[in-house]
Each structure stands twice: as C-alpha cells, then as structure tokens.
Amino acid sequence: MLGEYRIEGRRAAEIAASVERAVGSGDLEPGQPLPPMRELAVELGVNPNTVAAAYRTLRERGVIETAGRRGSRVRPAPATTGRDSVRVDVPEGVRDMSSGNPDPALLPPLAPAFAAAAALCDREPVLYGDVAVEPELARMARAALDADGVPDGPLAVLSGSLDGVERVLAAHLKPGDTVAVEDPGWGRTLDLVPALGLRTAPVGVDDEGPRADDVRRALADGARALIVTARAQNPTGAAVSATRARALRAVLREHPETLLIEDDHGHGIVDLPLHPLAGATRHWALLRSVAKAYGPDLRLAVLTGDGTTVDRTRGRQRLGPGWVSRLLQRAVVRLWTDDALDSHVVAAAYRRRRDLLTGALADRGIAAHGRSGMNVWVPVPDETGVVASLLHAGWAVAPGARYRLAAPPAVRITVSTLRDEETERLADAVATALRPAPARSYV
Numbered sequence: 001m002l003g004e005y006r007i008e009g010r011r012a013a014e015i016a017a018s019v020e021r022a023v024g025s026g027d028l029e030p031g032q033p034l035p036p037m038r039e040l041a042v043e044l045g046v047n048p049n050t051v052a053a054a055y056r057t058l059r060e061r062g063v064i065e066t067a068g069r070r071g072s073r074v075r076p077a078p079a080t081t082g083r084d085s086v087r088v089d090v091p092e093g094v095r096d097m098s099s100g101n102p103d104p105a106l107l108p109p110l111a112p113a114f115a116a117a118a119a120l121c122d123r124e125p126v127l128y129g130d131v132a133v134e135p136e137l138a139r140m141a142r143a144a145l146d147a148d149g150v151p152d153g154p155l156a157v158l159s160g161s162l163d164g165v166e167r168v169l170a171a172h173l174k175p176g177d178t179v180a181v182e183d184p185g186w187g188r189t190l191d192l193v194p195a196l197g198l199r200t201a202p203v204g205v206d207d208e209g210p211r212a213d214d215v216r217r218a219l220a221d222g223a224r225a226l227i228v229t230a231r232a233q234n235p236t237g238a239a240v241s242a243t244r245a246r247a248l249r250a251v252l253r254e255h256p257e258t259l260l261i262e263d264d265h266g267h268g269i270v271d272l273p274l275h276p277l278a279g280a281t282r283h284w285a286l287l288r289s290v291a292k293a294y295g296p297d298l299r300l301a302v303l304t305g306d307g308t309t310v311d312r313t314r315g316r317q318r319l320g321p322g323w324v325s326r327l328l329q330r331a332v333v334r335l336w337t338d339d340a341l342d343s344h345v346v347a348a349a350y351r352r353r354r355d356l357l358t359g360a361l362a363d364r365g366i367a368a369h370g371r372s373g374m375n376v377w378v379p380v381p382d383e384t385g386v387v388a389s390l391l392h393a394g395w396a397v398a399p400g401a402r403y404r405l406a407a408p409p410a411v412r413i414t415v416s417t418l419r420d421e422e423t424e425r426l427a428d429a430v431a432t433a434l435r436p437a438p439a440r441s442y443v
Helices: 012-025 037-044 048-060 111-123 135-147 161-172 187-195 212-220 242-254 307-319 326-337 343-363 383-392 420-434
Strands: 064-066 072-074 155-158 178-183 199-206 225-229 259-263 283-289 301-305 375-379 410-414
Touching: 012 048, 037 048, 048 064, 048 072, 111 326, 135 155, 135 283, 135 301, 135 326, 155 161, 155 307, 161 187, 161 225, 161 259, 161 283, 161 301, 161 307, 178 187, 178 212, 187 199, 199 212, 212 225, 212 242, 283 307, 301 307, 343 375, 343 420, 383 410, 383 420
Parallel strands: 178 199, 178 225, 225 259, 259 283
Antiparallel strands: 064 072, 155 301, 283 301, 375 410
16 A cells, blocks of 8 residues: 555654655655554554544644545645645746746845835844834835725734734634635645645635635535635736625625635735725734735735734734844835835736737637736646646746646746747747647558
C-alpha cells in the first residue's frame, strides 16, 4: 500500500510526524491510501487508539482526509506540499507572464515616505505598551471604508491579507469545520484552509463574483464561513457586482451565523466600485492590503469587522508578534498623505492591458476572463499541454491547477507588464497552443 515507505513511531505524535515527513518529501503522494488503523497498530506494536490519535492529528493539520469505510488517504493538495510546487520555471529569454506581480513601473517611490516615517520615529519612538495602530492610519483607513459603504467597526492592522484571513478563521472556527471558498480562487487560501484543519467547500465564480446558488448550497450543507474576494479576484479577475452583492447578501441573511471574510486586496488598482457584503451576518471581517498598489514587500493590511471578531484577532496578534511595525504604518500614512499613488492611472493601465489581451483572444475565438485586476483567466482543455506549448513559444503562464479545486482547467496570464506591441504575438501563441494537433495517418 505504501510502497517502500514504512511509517514509524510508538507515540501518536511520532506516527503523525512520520507520515507528515513522508508527504513533505514526496515518499507519500497525494491520494495515496494509508493503512487501516488496526493494521498499522499491529505492525507498530501499539494500541489502535494511538494510531487513531495520530490520524486525527493529521486530519486536523490538513495532511490526510478520511472517507468512511474507504479509509484515510493523503489529501489531494496537502498543506505540507502546497500549490507553489505547481509552477513553471522560467528559462532565460522567456517572457514571464506567470508571476502575479504588479508592474514595478506603476509602484510609487518608497524612499521619501520611509525617510519621513523614520524621522518621526526618532522624535517619537514607539515603545512596548504603545497603541498597536497608528492613529492617523486608523483615521484615514476608516474614512476610505466609510466612503465605500463598509459598516462601522473597530480596526486592526495585520501583516497582509492572508495573515488576516488566518487569524480570523482561527478566532472563530475549530478543526473539522467547513469553509466555503472560491473555485477558482487564491491558491494560498486554498492551501491555508486545510492547513488549519478545516475543510473546503468549493463555490463557483463567474465575472461577477461567487455564484449565489453555490454559496447557498455550501451554507445549507454546513459551511460555517465564506471567503469572498471583492475585486481583482485572483486568478479570474472577477469583481462582485451590485446585482451579485444583493443576491449574496440575501443568501447570507438566511445564514446569519456564517463567518464572512471579504478580501479587498485590489483596493487602489481597480476602477470598479466596492459592493460590500459586510453586515449581512453577525460575524464579519473586511481586509485591505497595500501590497498590490504600493509593493508586495509592504506587509500591511487593515482589517475591520464586528467587535468580537476584531477583538479576538487583536488578542491572537498580541500573543504573537504583538503589532505590525509602527514605522511601516507611518510610512504608509505618508504614502497616503502625499498621494504617492494615482490609483486612477494605475487602474486604467491594468484595464487597458487586460482589455487588449481579452479582445485579441476574442478575435481568435478564445474566451477569456479579466474584469478587474492584473490577471486574465483562459479556460483550456489541457493545462499541461498549453503551458508547455506557450513555454516553447517564449511565454511563461501559470497553470490553473494552482488555483482550483473542482473548476475546469485553465491558465492564468498576468498582464501587469504586457506591452501593447506584445499583445498580438501572445494571443497568436495562445491560439496555436489551443489548436488541436493535426491528425496522423500511418501507412
């Protein structure tokens, strides 16, 4: 059953660690079945309850899954391996359209903001016991949230959107609970949920956001939380429309105990309005990071939500890092105060690049999605073949397997640095990659 690998250990923690090491090294592959608990107990000379405890730990850590009489097996995408392993190595001379990074030319200069923030910290040092959130950052963030119709709530500052998602989930859910996630969706989120010992319930996505019927089905089946990307959804570019927001709020009002997490990571790089779902349930959180607009190394996100959620999140943060550097917070305040980013120019640039590519693909009979953000999502019949063909033609794109659970195959093309004169050549390469191979005849 396990080939050459032998599970070892006498205690539950040792047995669990042995399995997890094997999954991380590739000795145990996704989908591979594990021995029945009693069989493994006999082999190791331990009590079956010890093996049961080990398997329970592995389930909670998202390493294995159990399907009744069919037994336990390694998860199809275990947290120990992660989706980053599903990637394309970009050889020299190949145009990289796979990274998901913003255009460096559209990022504002950081030196003046950090110099000003450092000077302020010299005059007013931040010490242990000081407030965790820079007052001016809280004021400016709250004003922007108010302008977008986000309900009033306390604020926290975290180290990026994913840090916020993790802390909010951990504050409310317990291992074994189910989280409704977008499919396709952000690969890191799809890895994070099982890593926390939670189950995923895939929810279909179209250009207007999560499909309301899929969300209703997932919540009716017992999902306790829903994660929604408000705009610039990665990888599809979806943005929640006003019509879809009304439908989703109606579904959420039917399940008021659902934990709602909204990620507005596209704030500052999109020109579509925010249609928040916040407030439709008892517990909610909305996150805004600065990474896409100001630079990926600025690990800062503002979180607002209901009082209980924010209080629990702050509590967990105090037990760990304590706070996000006030030097960093003050630098972000200076970037905002100085209007270092012209969000209209940035959003227009990304929109133009998306529209040029989706239009060129449409001219070739190829459907593609890219309503907002920096990416275009192209459904394909065979991801491996298309990625390989494009790589051979000089273009590196991301395989859709990094971003989906049950959704059909596709590739993600990051257009953030795509030049106008490259668009037609890229569209031609995609069309060639999708063209059926010529039939072969054998004499």
